[in-house]
Each structure stands twice: as structure tokens, then as C-alpha cells.
Amino acid sequence: MEARTPPSAERPGDGPPLARVKAPIPAATALGAPRHRSSARRRLALAAVVLVAACGAALWRWPVAWQPWLGLAPPPASLTVSGNIEAHESVLSFKTVQSRIVELPFDEGQSVKAGTLIARVDDADYRQQAAIAKAALEVQRRQLAASEQDEVAAEKTVAGDQADLAMKKLDNERYETLWERGFAPTQQRDQAATAVKQSAAALERDQALELAAQRNVELARANIKSAEEQAALADIVLGYTTLVAPIDGVILVREAELGEVVAPGTPVVTLADLDHVWLRAYINESDIGRVRFGAEAAVTTDTYPGKKYRGRISFISSSAEFTPKTVETHAERVTLVYRIKIDIDNPTHELVPGMPADAAIALPRP
Secondary structure, three states, X not given: OOOOOOOXXXXXXXXXXXXXOOOOOOHHHHHHHHHHHHHHHHHHHHHHHXXXXXXXXXXXXXXXXXXXXXXXXXXXXXXXXXXXXXXXXXXXXXXXXXXXXXXXXXOOOXXXXXXXXXXXXXXXXXXXXXXXXXXXXXXXXXXXXXXXXXXXXXXXXXXXXXXXHHHHHHHHHHHHHXXXXXXXXXXXXXXXXXXXXXXXXXHHHHHHHHHHHHHHHHXXXXXXXXXXXXXHHHHHHHHOOEEEOOOOEEEEEEOOOOOOEEOOOOEXXXXXXXXXXXXXXXXXXXXXXXXXXOOXXXXXXXXXXXXXXXXXXXXXXXXXXXXXXXXXXXXXXXXXXXXXXXXXXXXXXXXXXOOEEEEEEEOOOO
């Protein structure tokens, strides 16, 4: 009996049965593949966002390093301004006195120390006035001595009057007792009473004179005080005949000459304080927001090329100025400038007033 091959069995020439029959797909694989692809896309998008944020933060944190790579110019580290050197200037003149200059030892450009004699005028008449004031003071002192002697004499006179009055009162009491007993006449009693009244009147008169002597002493002392003040004033005016330097500095201008008669307040010399100089400059309105009070600055001049002087901003004007016009229009608001002041260290006195200079002001990092 011949055996039959099942339909699913292998036949000659038909190949493996799996080539003809499609294998079933597992249920887990069929359901999970789409969800896996969506999650991968989200992770890739999140990573891209993080990368972009990191790049932006790096560009913001290190602009100087990244901006050239992006083709952008880095922000400037300093702001350059120009101006002129200025200093405190003192115009020296004689006070109160009017006379002829007899001494003027310094010329323009010379340095002087504080207390140095700058000029002197003829002081003969002012010395005479001081001598007169001293003589008047001596007169008042002698007057005080005489008034004090009068006061002592008045005190002694009052003391004598008081003793005389006491004696007259005793005599009057004795005569009154004798008259009452009939041993003394009425005339003697009346004379004793009259003597008491006369002695009391003399005492009152001398006490008034003593008070006047005391007032004279007080007046003499007040006159001495006035004379002392007059003498002191004369000495002060005499001191005004010499002109001394109030500070260390350099004589910029000499307005007077030797032998010239100067009136009070007439300028003689102009003295500049070179220990404290500054640069007067102006900043555009568009740059004022980048400048800070106390910012460091490097000052340079054409006179000393290659040399830098340390400075710092000590003043920023709160009000803007127009340059060159003074009328504000919308189109010209960019012409507004603010005045600044840069204090400069000048220990060698190389910087002098009027010298043009440039300053590089350090700006804060963005």
C-alpha cells in the first residue's frame, strides 16, 4: 500500500516550506515599533534645544571670544576723549593797602612753595600807623594807672569820713546827756548835732567820688582794650604789605611790575596748583550711559609721547550741553554732550594748564 505525503510535506523541486509560507509577526513587535520611533524623535528635539541654548549662553558669556568667529566686532574696552589740562588758579593781590611795589622776586613759570614771599610794597606809612597805635595804647595804660590811684585815694577819704562821723556822733551823744542834766548849754548841744549832719554829708559826697573813681577805672580798662584792638589792627594792615604764596604752585602770569603803585584788589600774580590738575572733556549723549563715576582713565599728551598718567573720573555733569548750537531739535539731540572732569596724578608737575591731552576711559564689560 503506497503512503501519501501530507499537503504540507516537502515535495521534490518545491524548496523549503518556509519560503512559501509567510511567518507570523509577534504581537509585541507590531505594537511597540511606532511608539519607539516617536520617543526617539522627542529626545533628538530636546537635545537640539539644549545645544542651541548652550551655544547662546556661551556667546552671551564670552562675547569677545565668540564675536570674531561670528564676524562681529567686539565692544570697545575704553572710550577716548580729548580736552585740556586745567588746575586750581589763585589770583593774588594786596588787601586794604595801597602803595608802591618794592620787591617782586619771581617771574612767570617759576615754582614757589607755600609761605614764600611773592611781592612787597613800601610799608613806611603803615609802620608809622602801627607805632601810633602802640603809643595810644601806652597812654591808655598810664591813664588806667592814674585812675586806679584816684580810686585808692577816694577809698581812704571815705574811710576818714566814716571815722569822723563816728566821732561826731559820740560827741553829740555826750552833749545831749550833759544838756539833759543841765551841765551843758543849748548852743553846744546844737553845734554837736550840726557837726554830725555835716560829717554825714561829707561821707556821702566822698562815697560818690569813690564811685566815680571806680567808674573811671572801668573806663580806662575799656580804653586799653580798644587801644589793644587798634594796635592789633595796625599790625594786621602792616602784614598786608607783604604778599605770600598760599599754596605750592607755579606762577602762570605776573600782572604787576616792580615800582608800580597798586590799589587794593589789583591782581599781582596768578598762581596755579599743579599738584591737583584735571582734564576737562566732553562725552556724547550716546556714550554717557557707559561711563561711571570713579572710572579709571589713562591720560596721554603730545608733549610727552608714550607716557601715560593715571586718572579717575571725579565729576560728571548732570545737565547736557549743546555743541555747537544751543537750540534743541529732534534731529540734533545726538549733539548733546556732558562735561566730565578727570583728576590726574601729577607728582612731577609735567602737566600744566592749557595743555591738550587725550584720555582713554575704561568701560565696564558688557
